[in-house]
Amino acid sequence: MPIPHELSIAGIYLSPLLVASLIGLLIALAAARLLDRYRLSRYFAHPALVLTSMSVIFTLLVGTLLIGI
Numbered sequence: 001m002p003i004p005h006e007l008s009i010a011g012i013y014l015s016p017l018l019v020a021s022l023i024g025l026l027i028a029l030a031a032a033r034l035l036d037r038y039r040l041s042r043y044f045a046h047p048a049l050v051l052t053s054m055s056v057i058f059t060l061l062v063g064t065l066l067i068g069i
Contacts, residue, residue: 016067023066024059031058 006013032051035041044050 017063020063020067021055021059023062024057025055027058027062028055 005016007016007019008014028051031054032041032047035050041047041050
């Protein structure tokens with residue numbers, strides 16, 4: 001599987017890491033919203049730090065599995 005060097009969306013070239021980070025951030029926001037909905041975020045001492053770490057983890061997962069960075 002060839003590794004993409006850049007992605008073209010509507011004629012605009014984007015870095016694969018930028019796309020992976022946007023997708024990872026959206027997944028992390030959805031996960032944080034689910035944690036808030038089921039009141040599980042009250043068990044975390046610093047929810048903003050948890051959101052940041054989840055966005056990093058999901059960015060790495062998306063970059064590794066889907067884009068192949």
